[in-house]
Every structure is written in structure tokens, then in C-alpha cells.
Amino acid sequence: MxxxxxxxxxxxxxxxxxxxxxxxxxxxxxxxxxxxxAEDTPSFDYGGFVVGSAPRTAQLLCKSPGVLxxxxxxxxxxxxxxxxxxxxxxxxxYIDTSKDSKGKIKVATVKGPTRKLxxxxxVALNTLARCSGVATKSRKMLDLVRENGYTGILAGTRKTxxxxxxxxxxxxxxxxxxxxxxxxxxxxxxxxxxxWAKGSITAAVKAAKSVGGFAxxxxxxxxxxxxxxxxxxxxxxxxxxxxxxxxxxxVAARSLRDRWRGKREFLIESSGGLTEENVRGYICNDIDxxxxxxxxxxxxxxxFSLKIEHGSEVPAT
Numbered sequence: 001m002x003x004x005x006x007x008x009x010x011x012x013x014x015x016x017x018x019x020x021x022x023x024x025x026x027x028x029x030x031x032x033x034x035x036x037x038a039e040d041t042p043s044f045d046y047g048g049f050v051v052g053s054a055p056r057t058a059q060l061l062c063k064s065p066g067v068l069x070x071x072x073x074x075x076x077x078x079x080x081x082x083x084x085x086x087x088x089x090x091x092x093x094y095i096d097t098s099k100d101s102k103g104k105i106k107v108a109t110v111k112g113p114t115r116k117l118x119x120x121x122x123v124a125l126n127t128l129a130r131c132s133g134v135a136t137k138s139r140k141m142l143d144l145v146r147e148n149g150y151t152g153i154l155a156g157t158r159k160t161x162x163x164x165x166x167x168x169x170x171x172x173x174x175x176x177x178x179x180x181x182x183x184x185x186x187x188x189x190x191x192x193x194x195x196w197a198k199g200s201i202t203a204a205v206k207a208a209k210s211v212g213g214f215a216x217x218x219x220x221x222x223x224x225x226x227x228x229x230x231x232x233x234x235x236x237x238x239x240x241x242x243x244x245x246x247x248x249x250x251v252a253a254r255s256l257r258d259r260w261r262g263k264r265e266f267l268i269e270s271s272g273g274l275t276e277e278n279v280r281g282y283i284c285n286d287i288d289x290x291x292x293x294x295x296x297x298x299x300x301x302x303x304f305s306l307k308i309e310h311g312s313e314v315p316a317t
Contacts, residue, residue: 021091021173022072029166033076036123048115058117058308060085060108060124062095066302067139068107069174070131073167077124083112092135092174095302110306121306130164131171132302138175138295144276145290150283152290155180157271159293168296180291188212189240191221201227205234219269225252232256232264238289243272246281253286 062068071091078085089095089107097103110117142154155178160168169179181187188208190201198204201220208218219238220231228239239256241249253268260266269289270282282290 021170024173025072025166025170030076030080032163032166033073033080033123036127037077037080037119040123041119045115045119047118051114051118053113053115055112056114056117056308058110058121058306059106060110060128061104061305061307062089062097062107062302063104063305064303065097066095066132066136067175068093068095068128068132068302069135069171070128070167071108073127073131074108074124077120077127078110078112078116081112081116081120083110083116083120085110094139104305107304114308117306117308125304125306127167128304129301131167131174132304133299134168134171134296135175136302137299138172138177141276141279141292141295142176145279145283148280148283149285150290151285152288153178155269155289155291156295157291157293158183159297172295175295177295178289187217187219189219189221190236192223195220201230201236202234205231205236209235221271225255228252228256229259232260232266236266238267238269240269240271240291241287244270246278249282249287250284253284257286 060074068089068091071085071087075085085108087108089105095105095107097105099105110120138154138156145154156169156172157180158165165182169182172179181189190204190208195201195204198207201222205218205220212218217237218235219240220227220234220236221240221242222228222231223242228241231239241252244252249270253270256268267288268286269291270284270287271291274282274290274292275294279290279292
């Protein structure tokens with residue numbers, strides 16, 4: 001796809017009556033940035049000695065097309081280094097680098113002491129590139145399923161990078177999709193190993209309900225309609241039909257809907273190896289949620305660079 005269309009579902013960043021997505025971030029998140037900076041400069045800053053602390057201006061350039069995501073993290077990185085960032089593009093904007101003859105679009109200007117600009121450079125670029133890559137892939141996948149008639153929820157998964165989950169889940173939200181559960185405390189998901197260890201779906205759901213209370217949903221991974229029926233009967237809020245074929249999941253979802261209509265309220269999730277290449281075959285509006293790790297595992301990063309001004313031509317904004 002040469003461009004990424006705007007889906008018919010409003011993206012979080014487009015809902016003007018809501019706060020900024022950065023308002024979701026927990027109070028402790030700047031400590032992540034502190035740790036990233038400490039990892040990159042654990043002792044002496046030798047390059048910083050070379051350049052010194054005279055004030056300079058740098059341009060943050062986008063060099064490949066994609067959705068801009070992760071600006072709060074970049075702001076905090078440079079804030080901790082006594083630098084200031086002025087953005088020329090907004091979180092969630094699609095940056096079309098073909099609009100510049102050199103394929104470079106200026107998305108922000110950063111000012112501060114030279115050595116501190118360079119201390120933040122790689123940490124900021126890595127974070128922005130990864131977060132924007134997740135947002136770009138998420139939006140592209142969302143547009144694909146919408147264009148093929150799916151009206152339900154597209155969600156990411158918990159298969160995220162240890163220590164970097166907050167950024168990746170944030171990127172999914174900027175891309176317009178659901179972040180699914182963020183951690184083991186967010187929802188009780190009973191997978192095959194839970195079931196085998198407990199002995200049965202019914203016993204596992206009963207135990208989960210006894211401690212989860214009214215506030216936590218219980219989801220059960222099911223390999224067949226028989227298992228899904230047991231999970232629904234036991235009181236599961238969500239049944240995940242895992243690793244079904246495209247046709248198989250359509251038959252199973254319709255059958256479950258018909259069999260339990262008026263008897264139980266539940267959601268159906270489809271999961272297991274879904275990608276841009278095969279998701280069309282799984283699209284069915286009897287399914288409430290399509291979840292996939294392909295929007296955040298192995299995605300291409302959006303290419304950014306930071307260039308200190310030295311009198312050369314400034315790229316287009």
C-alpha cells in the first residue's frame with residue numbers, strides 16, 4: 001500500500017473530546033526513560049567531552065513513511081537532558097516522506113547543550129522508530145480488516161518486548177487498535193497450560209471467578225467447540241478460538257452464537273498466527289475480537305535521524 005487510509009472508526013488521537021493518549025501513562029513512567037539513558041551512558045560520556053555544552057539546534061527528520069508515535073517518550077528523554085522539543089507534526093499523523101524531494105520530513109526541532117542533544121539522540125530515535133513502527137503496522141492492519149467488512153475489535157497481544165511493553169502498547173493505541181490485556185493482572189486468561197494444570201476448564205474458571213471478583217473478565221483459550229461450550233457453561237466472559245482455520249472459525253462462531261443465544265452473554269475472540277497475508281480468510285462478524293501479534297512482533301521500524309544544524313538546507317516540514 002502506498003498510503004494508509006483513515007479507517008471508518010475514529011482513532012484515539014482523533015477524539016478531540018478525550019485527553020491526550022499521554023494522559024494514560026502511569027506516574028512512574030519517566031523512570032523508564034532514566035533507565036534507558038543510564039544504560040546508554042553508564043559511566044563517562046567521551047563523545048560529550050569532544051563536543052562540549054554550547055547550545056545548538058537539531059532537526060528530527062523522518063526518512064521513511066509511517067505513523068508518528070511516541071512523542072511523549074521523546075519529550076521526556078530530552079527533558080531529562082535539559083533540552084526542549086518543538087513538534088511540527090502531531091502524534092498519530094501519517095508522515096508521507098514522498099512529499100520531499102530528498103525523502104526527509106522535519107517532524108521536530110530540538111534545542112539544548114550539544115553534548116546533551118547527542119546523549120539523547122540514539123535513545124530517542126530508537127524509541128520513536130519502534131513505537132512508530134508498531135503504530136504504522138497497527139493502522140495498516142486495522143484499515144485492511146475494515147476494508148474487508150470487519151466491524152469488530154482488532155487487538156494486539158502480550159507478546160511484547162520485556163521492559164518496553166508500555167511503549168509498544170502505546171504504539172498500538174496510536175495506531176487505532178485495542179491493546180488487549182496489558183499484563184497478567186489486567187484480565188484472567190486461562191490458556192492450555194492453565195487448563196491442563198488445573199484438570200478441566202470448569203475447575204479453572206471456577207477458581208478464577210473465586211478470586212477475580214466482578215471487576216475482572218475471565219477468558220478461556222479453546223481448541224474446539226466442545227471446549228468453548230464448557231467454558232461458556234462455566235461462566236467465561238470471553239472464549240478464544242485458537243488456531244482454527246478460517247472456515248473453521250466461521251462455522252464455530254456461528255454455531256456458538258446460535259446455540260447460546262438468549263442463554264449466556266460472552267465474547268468470541270479469534271487468535272493464532274493471524275497476519276496481513278491471511279487475516280482476510282478469518283474475517284467474520286460473529287467474532288468480536290481479532291487478536292494478533294503481527295502488529296508488534298518483527299515489524300519494520302520507521303526511520304528517523306537527528307541532525308545538528310550547520311548551515312545546510314533544512315528539509316520540508
